[in-house]
Amino acid sequence: MPTLLISPASPFVRKVRVFAAEAGVADRITIGLANSWDPADPITRHHPAAKVPTLLLDDGGVIYDSNVICEYLDSLHGGRKLIPAALGPRLLCLRQTALASACMEAGVLVRQEGRRPEGERSPWWVTRQTEKVARCFDAMDRELGEGALKRDLDLAHISFACAVGYIDFRSVFERDWREGRPHLAAFYADFAKRPSMVATVPEVAPWDKKK
Ligand SMILES: N[C@@H](CCC(=O)N[C@@H](CS)C(=O)NCC(=O)O)C(=O)O
Structure with missing residues (x-):
């Protein structure tokens, strides 16, 4: 296997x-x-x-x-x-997946910076990556609000949820990310209940x- x-x-x-x-x-x-x-x-x-x-x-x-x-x-x-074959839906799904991946990458970079010896950590780098995460969260919230994921579950839904789950797990934001992002908050609250999650x-x- x-x-x-x-x-x-x-x-x-x-x-x-x-x-x-x-x-x-x-x-x-x-x-x-x-x-x-x-x-x-x-x-x-x-x-x-x-x-x-x-x-x-x-x-x-x-x-x-x-x-x-x-x-x-x-x-x-x-x-x-769960990854559409037809070009239009496929490109949408993969582009939304790429948005979530970019969010994950920035979150992982924040985490990795925290692993470095204290004197080697760069606050500038952490801020830069945290801002990327915030912009990705805003974009995911906007897309959900526009109904751009109103379709049967696919890789993009899974990616959004796993990106949010990771940022939550690592406490990347100092404030609650749900503030001002009602669509992402509602989506995640619901999706996180799935047995797979x-x-x-x-x-x-x-x-x-x-x-
Ligand atoms: N683009 C890759 C990213 C995978 C990735 O960055 N994995 C991280 C863990 S979250 C890793 O293995 N990092 C180890 C390293 O960079 O040495 C994918 O989608 O699988």
């Missing part, structure tokens, strides 16, 4: 795990932990940049980048696809607990 290499805190990992559950293929993969921060971790043999999620296939093949893994997972089932709530990785 293919093995999904994960870190339990990663929003990109969560996106893939929620996608697998929503597509009904979660039982077609097994989960393995990978510590990207440890140069000796076997993940570096499979992904040159040692990023999670990375999917190891039974035939020795490797798939990485969360969106590519989701494409693969979508190919495993015969039901309604409840089963994948982010956790501190074992290697970070020791610190």
Whole structure:
């Protein structure tokens, strides 16, 4: 069975795990932990940049980048696809997914800055990335308010929810992000109740607990 290499805190990992559950293929993969921060971790043999999620296939093949893994997972089932095939809906779904990914990336950079020794941290960098997260949140709120995600669940809905879940988990904002973003707040409150989301709530990785 293919093995999904994960870190339990990663929003990109969560996106893939929620996608697998929503597509009904979660039982077609097994989960393995990978510590990207440890140069000796076997993940570096499979992904040159040692990023999670990375999917190891039974035939020795490797798939990485969360969106590519989701494409693969979508190919495993015969039901309604969670990444639309028709060009228009596909571009919309992938563009909205990219918005959520940009939010995740900026949130991860804020978190990574916090891992650096205190004297090496850059408040300027943290502010820059936090502002990006805020603008992405504003954009997601606007799109939801305009009804731009009023359709059956797809990768974009999952991505929005996992981006918000990560920013909440890491407490990136000092104030409650819900203030002034009623559409995103309502969307997330509802989506976070899905069993796929409840089963994948982010956790501190074992290697970070020791610190
Ligand atoms: N574009 C990638 C991003 C994956 C990513 O940045 N993963 C982070 C964890 S959230 C990671 O593995 N970081 C380890 C590192 O940068 O060394 C995707 O969508 O899968």
